[in-house]
Amino acid sequence: MSIETVSNPAPALPEGATIIGDKPFMRDARGAWVPLDLVKPVDMLMDDTVRKMFGHAEPLNAQIARFKAHCFDDFGAFQALIAEKYGAKVGGEKGNTTLTTIDGTLKVTIQVADRIEFGPELQAAKTLIDECLTEWSEGSRDELRAIVNRAFQVDKEGQINRAELFMLMRTDIRDERWLRAMEAIRDSIRIIGSKTYIRFHRRDSAKGKWQPVTIDIAAVD
Secondary structure (H helix, E strand, C coil), X not given: CCCCCCCCCCCCCCCCEEXXXXXXXXXXXXXXXXXXXXXXXXXXXXXXXHHHHHHHHHHHHHHHHHHHHHHHHHHHHHHHHHHHHHCCCCCCCCCCEEEECCCCCEEEEEEEEEEEEECCHHHHHHHHHXXXXXXXXXXXXXXXXXXXXXXXXXXXXXXXXXXHHHHHHCCCCCCHHHHHHHHHHHHHEEEEEEEEEEEEEECCCCCCCCEECCCCHHHCC
């Protein structure tokens, strides 16, 4: 009677690990190879968690990219068909378009938004505005001063707060220096490109309130 010896299979290596010589190693953030048995268990758990999440995130990212491309292809085909059949152009001056179903419960909106930045004229505008606020009676323009402070405050993306700046431009003040400041703001605006957005909404009936169908991961419950 012969006895066969069954060898246990070697444990699977964690993703990102490799064998050097006869020992498993992982590369650290500095590019150095570290023996696997010297890696802390909590770091291994974190590494495994991140890689697992990325295993879902990257295919989803590619799927969303394909979905976006298909949507714009469908929209382009619709525009071409309308143009060919009726000689008409669908969409507003900048290409903004809303498409709806016959029952009025589904809506797709294509929006083209300009990407803007502000030139050095903006600093001249701020100087003129500060002169106005300094000379006007204390307390009489507190609300306006708050808008000015918010408008010229850099946001989290390192950009001037455009919404507050445009609100400032709509303020009806006849002071000559203020008017020159608003002109300087308008002159400072540079259009550096545009970006096209697609948004989806639905509602229960033609008289109901539109609810967004969110694609943004941060906006999904």
